[in-house]
Amino acid sequence: MGRPKKITPAVEKAPSRLEGSIDLLSEHHSCWNFFVDRLNNLSQTFSYSKLDTPMLEDAKLFKFWTEAGPEQLLFFTDHKGVRMAVKPTNLFGVARAYLEHKFFEREKVTKWFYLSPVAHITSEQKVKQLHEYGFQVFGDTAGIADAQIINLLIRLFKEVGLTGVGLHINNIGCLECRPIFKEVLKNFFKDKKYDLCESCVEYSDSNPLKILACKNLSCNTVIAEAPVGVDYLCENCRRHFIDVLEGLEELNIPFNLNQKVIGYPWSRKTVFELRSQDSNQEIKLGEGGHADDLIQSLGGPATVALGFAGTIQSVLEALELANIKYSSRSKVDVFLVPLGELAAKKTLRLFTDLWNHNIMASEFIGPASIKTQLKLAESNKVSIALIVGQKEARDGTVILRDVRSGMQELFTVERIIEEVKKRLGK
Numbered sequence: 001m002g003r004p005k006k007i008t009p010a011v012e013k014a015p016s017r018l019e020g021s022i023d024l025l026s027e028h029h030s031c032w033n034f035f036v037d038r039l040n041n042l043s044q045t046f047s048y049s050k051l052d053t054p055m056l057e058d059a060k061l062f063k064f065w066t067e068a069g070p071e072q073l074l075f076f077t078d079h080k081g082v083r084m085a086v087k088p089t090n091l092f093g094v095a096r097a098y099l100e101h102k103f104f105e106r107e108k109v110t111k112w113f114y115l116s117p118v119a120h121i122t123s124e125q126k127v128k129q130l131h132e133y134g135f136q137v138f139g140d141t142a143g144i145a146d147a148q149i150i151n152l153l154i155r156l157f158k159e160v161g162l163t164g165v166g167l168h169i170n171n172i173g174c175l176e177c178r179p180i181f182k183e184v185l186k187n188f189f190k191d192k193k194y195d196l197c198e199s200c201v202e203y204s205d206s207n208p209l210k211i212l213a214c215k216n217l218s219c220n221t222v223i224a225e226a227p228v229g230v231d232y233l234c235e236n237c238r239r240h241f242i243d244v245l246e247g248l249e250e251l252n253i254p255f256n257l258n259q260k261v262i263g264y265p266w267s268r269k270t271v272f273e274l275r276s277q278d279s280n281q282e283i284k285l286g287e288g289g290h291a292d293d294l295i296q297s298l299g300g301p302a303t304v305a306l307g308f309a310g311t312i313q314s315v316l317e318a319l320e321l322a323n324i325k326y327s328s329r330s331k332v333d334v335f336l337v338p339l340g341e342l343a344a345k346k347t348l349r350l351f352t353d354l355w356n357h358n359i360m361a362s363e364f365i366g367p368a369s370i371k372t373q374l375k376l377a378e379s380n381k382v383s384i385a386l387i388v389g390q391k392e393a394r395d396g397t398v399i400l401r402d403v404r405s406g407m408q409e410l411f412t413v414e415r416i417i418e419e420v421k422k423r424l425g426k
């Protein structure tokens, strides 16, 4: 064998990942897989079915989203001139699927959960890619459903170790009562513009609700005196909110009424945020609430829409800050230790035989000393190592070593499977 030919690199420097994107490495996957496992289990308990929608949709679907602020869609125009966009969040594709497959005719209540990458362009003109998961309910639901989805979420976070999750909840009204409160706010902020930040002054006429969410210190002093939205709810919204809060009390879930939680342009009635307080730094895990006019705005029937969306990134960040770690649990039953080329070849057959008997063996990849391989077996918490040296490879035998005690015994290849099974209790 000659030396492999040297290849001239096609690029000056290997490109790095784009700013705003992440690689989910195996250390992330250990806890992420655990989270997804709990997500799947709880979805089953609460009767949510999985839904996957495409990455690209007709850009018109995201009209509501583009009204949300300066963040933009990542879009393309195809050869027919159709403008399509990468989904910035899953909600709209999920709503489109509900309408397109006429779920409103099939069942009274549709409950879906999803898990999918999303992307958009930030106000700083950077592409932001996130892995989003969420729950969505369409159909005939009462205030108790809001309390129940919060119940599910708090349980989900608790099961992965985030026990200090705080609920911040508000009701921003409906198309009937929200304009009245907006007018009240507009009048309130009218003569206070000198104390507000630049963007709040901009919003003071068009969308004074946004001022309530401002984090600026001087704005906060003004906001503290502002009228409270729940005092201006119509009878329908007020009744709904009371049902939600009574449901939460019934479930023993503490909540903070928080006027700063205002949701999105498509939000109606209940809006809520879940925040991890498991470390010194508060992390927003996601947002939820109603989007009751969404299906109608897409041409469908009047449909209650209740949901929640969060990202992998925020869960990982909260777990990291709270110092909650997940080690990847090894599924390996036995460790194969071949010594030399002939032994390596022989263990290929042994690996397959073990696999055929449902015994998971570590896969031998490269040369390493017996000491290194046994150390690896120990750190992987594998109790049995099967050692094949040159002599054993020729004789058709295998050394079985108890990793913890170091006791060794010689077996023929024919007997080794039975012996391993016996020791593993399989």
Ligand SMILES: [Zn+2]
Pocket: 173, 174, 175, 176, 177, 178, 233, 234, 235, 236, 237, 238
């Ligand atoms: Zn209302």
Ligand SMILES: [Zn+2]
Pocket: 196, 197, 198, 199, 200, 211, 214, 215, 216, 219
């Ligand atoms: Zn402000």
